[in-house]
Each structure stands twice: as C-alpha cells, then as structure tokens.
Amino acid sequence: MIPRTVRLLRDFKEDKRISMDVYADYLSKGIKKYPSGEYNVSEYTPTIPKSFRLIPNNTLKMRLLRYYSYPSQIQGFKQDIFHIIEHGYAHLLAGKSINDKAIVTAHDLIPMLQWKGLINGLIPGKQPMGSIYSLNRLEKARKIIAISESTKNDLVKLLGLNPNKIEVIYYGVGEEFFKKENKTKEELRHRLELPSIDTKLILITGEVLYKNHKTCLEVMEIVEEKYHKPVKMVKLGSDYAEWNKLEKNSNLKNNIIQIDYLDLPGVADLYNCVDILLFPSLYEGFGRPPLEAMACGLPVVCSNAASLPEIVSDSGLMSDPEDAFKLSEQVLAVLNNKELRNSLIQKGYKNSERFSWRDNIEKTIALYNKVLDQDSNKTKKIVFFQRKFPFYGSIELNFSELRNYLSPDYNMRVLKSRYISQGIFKRLYNVFQAYFYQSDINHVTGDVHFLAYLMKKNKTILTIHDCGPVIHSKGIRRVIYKFFWFTLPSMTVNAITVNSEKTKKELMGIINYPEDKIYVISHCIKSTFLEGGNISSKIQSTYNGEKIKLIQIGTSENKNLDRICLAIKDMNCSLEIVGKLNAHQVETLRKNNIDYTNSSGLTEGELINKYLQADILIFVSTYEGLGVPVLEAQALGIPVVTSNISPMSETSGGAAILVDPYDIDQISRAIYKIIEDDDHRKKMISAGLENVKKYHPKIMANSFEEVYKEIN
Numbered sequence: 001m002i003p004r005t006v007r008l009l010r011d012f013k014e015d016k017r018i019s020m021d022v023y024a025d026y027l028s029k030g031i032k033k034y035p036s037g038e039y040n041v042s043e044y045t046p047t048i049p050k051s052f053r054l055i056p057n058n059t060l061k062m063r064l065l066r067y068y069s070y071p072s073q074i075q076g077f078k079q080d081i082f083h084i085i086e087h088g089y090a091h092l093l094a095g096k097s098i099n100d101k102a103i104v105t106a107h108d109l110i111p112m113l114q115w116k117g118l119i120n121g122l123i124p125g126k127q128p129m130g131s132i133y134s135l136n137r138l139e140k141a142r143k144i145i146a147i148s149e150s151t152k153n154d155l156v157k158l159l160g161l162n163p164n165k166i167e168v169i170y171y172g173v174g175e176e177f178f179k180k181e182n183k184t185k186e187e188l189r190h191r192l193e194l195p196s197i198d199t200k201l202i203l204i205t206g207e208v209l210y211k212n213h214k215t216c217l218e219v220m221e222i223v224e225e226k227y228h229k230p231v232k233m234v235k236l237g238s239d240y241a242e243w244n245k246l247e248k249n250s251n252l253k254n255n256i257i258q259i260d261y262l263d264l265p266g267v268a269d270l271y272n273c274v275d276i277l278l279f280p281s282l283y284e285g286f287g288r289p290p291l292e293a294m295a296c297g298l299p300v301v302c303s304n305a306a307s308l309p310e311i312v313s314d315s316g317l318m319s320d321p322e323d324a325f326k327l328s329e330q331v332l333a334v335l336n337n338k339e340l341r342n343s344l345i346q347k348g349y350k351n352s353e354r355f356s357w358r359d360n361i362e363k364t365i366a367l368y369n370k371v372l373d374q375d376s377n378k379t380k381k382i383v384f385f386q387r388k389f390p391f392y393g394s395i396e397l398n399f400s401e402l403r404n405y406l407s408p409d410y411n412m413r414v415l416k417s418r419y420i421s422q423g424i425f426k427r428l429y430n431v432f433q434a435y436f437y438q439s440d441i442n443h444v445t446g447d448v449h450f451l452a453y454l455m456k457k458n459k460t461i462l463t464i465h466d467c468g469p470v471i472h473s474k475g476i477r478r479v480i481y482k483f484f485w486f487t488l489p490s491m492t493v494n495a496i497t498v499n500s501e502k503t504k505k506e507l508m509g510i511i512n513y514p515e516d517k518i519y520v521i522s523h524c525i526k527s528t529f530l531e532g533g534n535i536s537s538k539i540q541s542t543y544n545g546e547k548i549k550l551i552q553i554g555t556s557e558n559k560n561l562d563r564i565c566l567a568i569k570d571m572n573c574s575l576e577i578v579g580k581l582n583a584h585q586v587e588t589l590r591k592n593n594i595d596y597t598n599s600s601g602l603t604e605g606e607l608i609n610k611y612l613q614a615d616i617l618i619f620v621s622t623y624e625g626l627g628v629p630v631l632e633a634q635a636l637g638i639p640v641v642t643s644n645i646s647p648m649s650e651t652s653g654g655a656a657i658l659v660d661p662y663d664i665d666q667i668s669r670a671i672y673k674i675i676e677d678d679d680h681r682k683k684m685i686s687a688g689l690e691n692v693k694k695y696h697p698k699i700m701a702n703s704f705e706e707v708y709k710e711i712n
Contacts, residue, residue, distance in 0.1 A: 108285025
C-alpha cells in the first residue's frame with residue numbers, strides 16, 4: 001500500500017509559541033514512528049520573505065506575515081491531509097489548495113473568552129480581530145481536534161461549531177517527564193543552582209497574565225507567614241510587565257528565584273527537585289504542567305477553572321483560583337502532612353498514565369483515516385439566527401441541544417441578533433444584520449420571524465413556536481402581529497416548522513401557506529434533563545404527611561397562577577415559582593397565604609436543581625405551543641398535573657393527570673391524588689420516563705436534517 005501523505009502546517013518560529021512547537025514536535029515524531037507506516041509526514045514552517053524584514057514595526061510585520069504571506073506560501077501544496085497545528089492559523093483554510101483536506105487542532109479560545117468577559121479574574125480585553133478572523137474560518141475544516149472537553153464546549157458555545165466535527169484528543173505526557181531515581185534532589189538542585197533541600201521550594205510557571213501570578217504571590221505571602229521553616233518561590237518563565245509590577249508590590253520576605261527558560265529535560269529536572277507545583281491558573285485549554293509534574297512525582301495544588309478538573313481529576317488539591325487563603329492552606333497541608341503528600345504523589349503517577357502521546361497519535365491517525373475514507377462532497381453551512389435574550393430561553397436551549405446531534409456534514413454558525421427585539425430601528429438593524437450573514441441554509445429559530453424578510457427564499461426556513469401573539473390580541477395590535485410576524489415572513493421562506501399539530505392548525509388559520517411545507521417537529525429534551533436526578537429515589541419516596549413542594553414554571557397570564565393559588569390555598573404545601581412576578585401576582589399569593597419562593601433567569605443547572613427539589617409540577621396553562629416543562633419534569637421523575645387541552649394533552653403522553661385549567665377543584669383534587677395514591681404516582685413517573693424518549697434530541701435533529709435536504 002502506498003503511504004498516504006500528511007503535512008503539518010506549523011507556526012512562525014518568530015511567534016515564540018513554545019507549547020505549539022512542543023505539540024508539533026511530538027506529533028511529527030509520533031507519526032513517523034507509528035508502526036503501521038500508513039502516513040509519510042512532512043512539515044512546513046513558514047519563512048519571512050526578505051521584503052518583510054524591512055518592516056520596522058514587529059507587530060505589523062507578524063500580522064502581515066500570518067494573514068497575508070503564509071497563505072500565499074502554501075499555494076500549490078498537494079497532500080492527502082493538511083494538519084494545521086494551531087487554531088490561530090485557521091485562516092489558512094480559505095486557500096483552495098487545502099480545502100476539504102484540512103484538520104485543525106484547537107487549543108483554547110482565551111483571547112475571545114477574555115474579550116467577552118468570560119474568564120473570572122481577568123479584566124475584559126479588546127476585541128481580538130485577528131483571532132476572530134481566523135476562528136471564523138475554523139468551520140471550513142473537515143475535522144477539528146480539541147485538546148479537552150472544556151475546549152470543545154467553548155468551540156460549540158462561542159463559535160456555534162458542529163460538535164460532531166470535533167474530536168477530543170488529549171495531549172500526552174512526554175517521555176522526558178518521570179521520577180529520576182538515579183539523581184538525588186540535592187544533586188538536581190545543585191545543577192540548577194537552587195538552594196539546598198533544607199529550603200522548601202514552591203514552583204510556579206508561565207509568563208502570561210491568566211496564569212494568575214497575582215494569587216501566587218498572595219499565597220506565598222501567607223505561606224511565608226505560617227510556615228516556620230525556610231521556603232522560597234521559584235518561577236519558571238520569562239518576566240513580563242504585569243509580573244514585574246506584581247512582584248515589586250508584593251510583601252514577600254524572600255526574593256523569588258527566576259528561571260527564564262529550560263529545555264524539556266531541564267523542566268523535568270526542576271519538577272524532580274522542588275516540593276510543590278502551585279498552578280492557580282484562571283483558564284487552561286488543557287494544562288500540561290500539572291500532568292508533567294505528577295509524572296515526576298511532584299504534588300500539585302491548582303485551580304478548579306476550565307479544563308483543570310477534567311485533567312487533574314482527584315490527583316491534585318484544587319480550589320477557586322482567586323481564593324488565596326484556601327490555596328495557601330492546601331500548600332501548607334502538603335508541606336506539613338507527609339501522608340497527604342505521599343497520597344497525592346501516588347495518585348499523580350496514576351493520573352498521568354491516562355495521557356500518552358502514543359494514544360494521541362493513534363487517535364490522530366484514526367481521524368486522518370476517517371476524513372480520507374468519508375465522502376468529501378461539499379459541506380453545507382447552516383446559520384442559526386436567534387434572538388438576543390437576557391438569558392438562554394427555551395428556544396435557545398432547544399437548538400443548542402439539537403446542534404449536538406446534527407450530521408458532521410453540516411458546518412454551523414449561530415448568529416445572535418445585535419439588539420433585543422424592541423422598537424422599529426433596532427428590529428430593522430437586526431433584519432439587515434441577518435441579511436449579510438446568509439449562507440447555504442438559513443434557519444430563523446423563532447420569536448424573531450421578521451429576520452427572514454430579506455433572506456433568499458429558497459435557502460431559508462422559519463420555526464414558529466406558537467401563534468399566541470395573534471390568538472391573544474385584538475384590533476390593530478392583532479393586524480400588526482399577523483402581518484409583520486406571520487404573513488410577511490411566510491412569504492420569504494421555503495419551509496416552516498412548528499412544535500405541534502395544534503400550532504400547525506392555528507398557523508394555517510392565520511396565513512395562506514402550503515400545508516405540505518409546514519413540518520411538525522417538536523421541541524427536544526436536553527440530555528442534561530434526560531440524565532439528571534436520582535429517578536429511583538423519586539419513585540420510591542412517599543409523602544407521609546410531609547409538606548409537599550410544588551413547582552410552577554412561567555408567570556405570564558396563560559400560566560394560570562391565580563387559579564393555582566386558589567387550588568392550593570388550604571394545602572400543606574410550598575410553591576416554587578420560576579419566572580418574574582408582577583404586583584398583582586404577589587398580592588394574590590399574599591392574600592391566599594401561599595408559602596412560596598420565587599426565582600428567574602436561572603441557568604440550566606439551577607433550573608434542574610429546582611425541579612429536583614420539587615415533588616409535583618403544576619402546569620395547568622391555558623395556552624401553549626407545546627408545554628416543554630411537562631417533558632422536563634417527566635425526564636427528571638417529577639409527577640405532573642397539566643391541562644386537558646391541546647397540545648399539553650398530547651405532549652404528556654398519558655403520563656400526567658389532566659385537568660380543566662379553569663376548574664379550581666379539579667386542580668386541587670389532582671394534587672391530592674398524587675399525594676395520597678403512591679401506586680398511581682409511581683406509574684405516572686415510569687410512564688413519563690417512557691414518554692420523553694420520543695423527544696430525544698437525536699430524533700428531532702434527524703427530522704430537521706430532512707427539512708434541510710428538502711430546501712436544497
């Protein structure tokens with residue numbers, strides 16, 4: 001068999017990205033040594049043309065080299081696979097010579113995360129235009145390697161990338177990193193010109209701000225105060241402006257030992273002769289130093305940020321990266337407790353064995369094969385257009401889950417409107433923004449139907465979640481909603497999807513649109529709900545006269561809170577209400593002496609916890625497009641009382657007590673039925689768990705793919 005060819009496209013050496021060089025070196029060496037000999041590997045490191053050497057401004061020069069010169073240097077290259085070893089060079093994917101042949105490794109999205117203020121402890125930075133330019137082309141890759149699940153999640157959340165195109169392949173631990181039994185700690189310290197073993201040494205690493213050296217210094221001040229033996233800090237990594245300021249303003253008793261640079265064997269020697277690695281990083285895409293230290297038998301105290309819990313597991317002591325007091329306690333515990341220290345060392349050895357470069361190379365080659373063996377038909381790009389919202393609502397949650405199950409044949413992007421849908425001018429801006437971001441398939445995901453006004457009809461679909469704005473309005477308001485939210489958008493789209501048959505019937509009564517182009521595709525249930533909670537404990541529990549905890553989702557008029565208050569006013573119960581309450585509702589709750597708590601704008605995890613603390617969901621809405629809370633509660637093993645009207649009667653799948661939402665006595669009797677009849681409650685929970693299987697996101701994603709194929 002003729003070996004296939006792969007070319008690694010490396011960074012400019014002048015970028016001085018040591019970690020990227022290490023990654024590329026291991027990758028190249030590993031593929032060359034791989035036993036099967038499937039691939040001939042070559043590397044390309046971009047060069048600086050003579051004409052560029054005359055540019056005096058180094059920042060400008062490197063930008064021109066990266067974004068203009070490098071793409072021109074690889075024109076005409078021919079290989080079976082191109083592997084761009086860093087996402088910061090994903091702009092190379094714009095070149096025709098590597099189209100549909102490229103894999104990119106994404107390491108972290110720190111510049112973008114910092115710009116958006118998503119790294120606690122870091123002041124939001126400027127918009128990283130170069131990074132955004134490159135990352136916006138990442139979707140063109142045939143496959144993307146993420147170095148951790150944390151990085152994969154960032155790629156999906158921040159860039160809207162198709163998670164099925166992303167493979168998590170961890171770094172390995174280099175063969176240089178091991179416990180050096182043949183060298184004493186004293187010998188190694190002497191070689192590195194460090195103090196004798198009478199002095200405890202705490203190692204910190206890095207030369208960038210997110211390594212959180214501010215906290216490192218605060219920790220060291222506390223340790224110096226509380227540890228009554230010689231102790232010093234060693235910093236591996238060059239000085240930088242912020243570090244110099246931090247060090248100058250610190251109150252350390254002992255000077256910090258500075259080591260600007262060591263090669264990998266030298267770093268291993270350092271790990272072998274110090275006493276603790278302190279690594280309270282604010283963010284890591286992977287975090288190699290803790291693993292390397294563990295492989296050398298060095299205990300680790302680190303932060304619990306980003307990927308570190310995933311990588312370090314229980315083999316290090318972790319804390320909030322800004323909690324200097326807790327981190328210092330952990331450092332002191334390692335220094336003072338020999339049993340704890342030895343336990344961490346043994347756990348560290350075992351943990352570091354999970355990460356090998358052999359495993360990395362095997363998985364990388366398997367990915368090369370997968371790309372070459374798959375049909376390389378042109379990949380379609382879907383843009384999901386969504387509203388700007390103060391938090392992730394049910395629409396956004398639904399489509400974020402669906403995207404996890406779409407075929408890797410689709411590239412994806414999520415475009416959130418610039419403005420909240422209020423006022424004519426803000427809405428018009430959002431319409432024009434959507435127009436300029438059109439692609440192969442445009443999916444307006446709901447609540448902002450007017451974004452479809454200027455889109456290409458044959459490439460656009462619209463999801464309508466309910467017809468409430470028209471059904472529940474009158475006069476001129478009804479006319480405006482009907483025309484601008486339903487009639488006009490329907491004239492500019494190729495297909496419409498709705499949540500239920502009820503919504504489809506209502507829609508057909510509002511607009512004149514071909515029935516066969518309206519597809520019923522229900523909301524899905526997020527996997528976090530399907531996997532959440534201890535269902536067996538819910539089934540086995542009995543109430544035995546305890547105070548019952550009810551939960552109500554939503555506070556709009558159709559959610560029927562006034563009647564719920566009347567139905568439960570004499571019960572021994574408490575009511576959790578999720579959603580913002582108005583003054584009238586607060587007064588109604590007070591009048592009826594309801595024991596209630598209220599929350600709104602919850603994260604998904606917080607909402608799940610609210611459900612799990614409840615005994616019964618009361619969802620007797622008078623109008624819904626589907627009734628998602630019914631399914632969420634069923635997935636978590638919560639018995640449900642809901643309305644006997646469509647679509648809730650169909651959504652609940654025979655696994656809820658159905659009541660007339662206008663009949664207060666019926667609502668009350670249904671709650672008592674669940675409280676008093678254990679057998680009935682257990683059957684409801686089991687039937688609910690079976691019902692939600694029909695709403696698995698994979699099923700719904702397949703249905704949407706069929707629609708996407710129809711309009712192409």
